[in-house]
Amino acid sequence: MTIVSGGDTKIWRRxxxxxxxxxxxxxxxxxxxxxxxFQLISEKTIWAFVWDAPAQAGxxxxxxxxxxxxxxxxxxxxxxxxxxxxxxxxxxxxLLAVPVAYCAARNTTxxxxxxxxxxxxxxxxxxxxxxxxxxxxxxxxxxxxxxAGIIAIGLRSIGFCAKLLYEAIEEIDEAQVEAVRATGASxxxxxxxxxxxxxxxxxxxxxxFRWDINIRESTVLGLVGAGGIGLELNAAITxxxxxQVSLILLVIIGAVILGEWVSAKVRHAII
Amino acid sequence: xxxxVPSPRxxxxxxxxxxxxxxxxxxxxAALYLALAFGTTDVNWHRVWEGLPRGAQFVTAFFPPDFTSxxxxxxxxxxxxxxMAVVSTVIGxxxxxxxxIGAARNIAPAPVYYFCxxxxxxxxxxxxxxxxxxxxxxxxxxxxAGFVTLSFATIGFxxxxxxxxxxxMDAGQAEAVRATGASxxxxxxFGVQPQVMPRMIGLGLYRLDINFxxxxxxxxxxxGGIGATxxxxxxxxxxxxxxxxxxxxxxxxxxxxxxxxxxxxxxx
Numbered sequence: 001m002t003i004v005s006g007g008d009t010k011i012w013r014r015x016x017x018x019x020x021x022x023x024x025x026x027x028x029x030x031x032x033x034x035x036x037x038f039q040l041i042s043e044k045t046i047w048a049f050v051w052d053a054p055a056q057a058g059x060x061x062x063x064x065x066x067x068x069x070x071x072x073x074x075x076x077x078x079x080x081x082x083x084x085x086x087x088x089x090x091x092x093x094x095l096l097a098v099p100v101a102y103c104a105a106r107n108t109t110x111x112x113x114x115x116x117x118x119x120x121x122x123x124x125x126x127x128x129x130x131x132x133x134x135x136x137x138x139x140x141x142x143x144x145x146x147x148a149g150i151i152a153i154g155l156r157s158i159g160f161c162a163k164l165l166y167e168a169i170e171e172i173d174e175a176q177v178e179a180v181r182a183t184g185a186s187x188x189x190x191x192x193x194x195x196x197x198x199x200x201x202x203x204x205x206x207x208x209f210r211w212d213i214n215i216r217e218s219t220v221l222g223l224v225g226a227g228g229i230g231l232e233l234n235a236a237i238t239x240x241x242x243x244q245v246s247l248i249l250l251v252i253i254g255a256v257i258l259g260e261w262v263s264a265k266v267r268h269a270i271i
Numbered sequence: 272x273x274x275x276v277p278s279p280r281x282x283x284x285x286x287x288x289x290x291x292x293x294x295x296x297x298x299x300x301a302a303l304y305l306a307l308a309f310g311t312t313d314v315n316w317h318r319v320w321e322g323l324p325r326g327a328q329f330v331t332a333f334f335p336p337d338f339t340s341x342x343x344x345x346x347x348x349x350x351x352x353x354x355m356a357v358v359s360t361v362i363g364x365x366x367x368x369x370x371x372i373g374a375a376r377n378i379a380p381a382p383v384y385y386f387c388x389x390x391x392x393x394x395x396x397x398x399x400x401x402x403x404x405x406x407x408x409x410x411x412x413x414x415x416a417g418f419v420t421l422s423f424a425t426i427g428f429x430x431x432x433x434x435x436x437x438x439x440m441d442a443g444q445a446e447a448v449r450a451t452g453a454s455x456x457x458x459x460x461f462g463v464q465p466q467v468m469p470r471m472i473g474l475g476l477y478r479l480d481i482n483f484x485x486x487x488x489x490x491x492x493x494x495g496g497i498g499a500t501x502x503x504x505x506x507x508x509x510x511x512x513x514x515x516x517x518x519x520x521x522x523x524x525x526x527x528x529x530x531x532x533x534x535x536x537x538x539x
Binding site: 014030034045050056057080081124125128129130136141146147193219220223224253257 | 285325353411484485491
């Protein structure tokens with residue numbers, strides 16, 4: 001904040017001139033980048049379709065009501081599969097994430113120069129590939145079905161769980177670990193009685209949080225053939241059964257909201 | 272003379288869940304669920320076994336990946352993903368600012384508040400991919416559908432965080448600006464905006480990062496970007512090209528993540 005004196009009156013300015021110029025330059029660059037990118041997208045767009053979209057949307061909406069309620073009988077099984085993909089996938093990822101996190105945390109890693117970078121790379125690689133891409137790969141490898149979905153969710157979640165977990169391990173109270181070590185405990189005992197009790201609540205919270213996200217993600221894995229309710233969605237869309245599509249969407253929203261509610265309750269109980 | 276020897280006691284670790292009945296119910300429920308889940312999940316082990324050589328083939332395709340034969344498609348797909356990410360972040364944030372301000376309980380009147388909260392809830396409840404399927408139906412194949420999808424998803428994310436940030440702000444500062452006789456716009460601009468700005472810039476960059484990640488998969492359902500190229504190469508069993516694309520995606524995601532992290536630190 002600066003005051004500019006023009007003659008004998010003083011004027012308050014929020015920023016001095018250089019900061020103001022830098023902000024203008026940032027705006028200029030951002031606007032130019034935006035216009036340029038939009039131009040490129042616009043070139044690849046058939047605008048007639050875009051102008052037609054509101055009419056299309058109205059048409060589609062009209063076809064989707066009322067939802068085909070009777071179809072729900074065929075949805076319980078895919079819904080159960082979706083739940084299993086999310087839950088078992090989360091379990092697998094937790095089992096794999098614990099050693100990775102243990103190796104990635106600065107205070108527990110066996111070797112900071114050798115093991116830690118590998119663990120960090122596993123975390124980054126798992127996190128930067130979307131679960132649909134994992135599913136796409138696994139469907140070509142192990143075949144379509146629930147199994148590919150479970151493994152895809154498992155592999156995708158390792159990075160997330162391990163990252164949050166190793167941050168929790170790095171934030172523990174060293175004094176407690178020191179105290180356990182002072183009793184002559186072995187390395188394994190130190191981990192079990194000094195570190196584990198401190199990170200256990202965080203660990204449970206992370207798992208439930210990821211489970212909630214995984215419910216959301218597993219609803220779409222079926223689009224690439226990896227099982228669950230997404231398969232039904234894909235089938236209904238390709239066959240243009242819009243009343244079934246709207247029911248599936250309602251079921252998905254219900255499942256997602258339920259998952260969020262359960263996870264919020266559990267996390268609230270833990271923390 | 273006798274020394275009182277305390278009876279030997281055994282120390283046990285305190286359990287995470289203190290109430291015993293709850294602990295046992297949860298354990299039993301979990302065991303029952305797992306038994307059911309594993310019992311009803313049918314895995315075609317024969318097919319999995321058959322696929323393992325193909326999996327090995329895929330892993331070996333990473334050494335070395337084939338960047339050259341599909342290079343033009345890769346560059347086109349990646350740049351399309353990047354444009355989509357940039358444009359949708361800008362438009363999404365531009366729309367989410369009024370929505371976010373409207374969804375803050377402390378500055379919006381009740382009808383506006385509920386309306387804006389409803390917009391945020393709708394935007395957040397659907398997966399990007401599901402939205403993309405519908406937008407592709409409406410706008411035709413190509414990056415435009417992907418851009419609309421990501422903008423829509425950005426509104427829910429950014430608007431909600433903006434609203435929460437405004438609700439957490441220091442009311443005293445805003446009150447002080449209002450006391451000078453500022454108009455509503457001046458009040459928002461000088462009383463509210465400076466308090467939430469640093470965090471919101473950071474979150475904008477974070478959303479750019481998320482939008483790029485998501486844009487990499489929208490192509491699977493026809494929403495433009497690198498996903499379409501990736502899907503095609505998997506369908507043709509061109510694992511070496513697929514490996515190249517996956518590596519390029521990882522590299523760009525890392526680059527975007529680090530640069531946005533760097534920018535965020537620099538801004539704050």
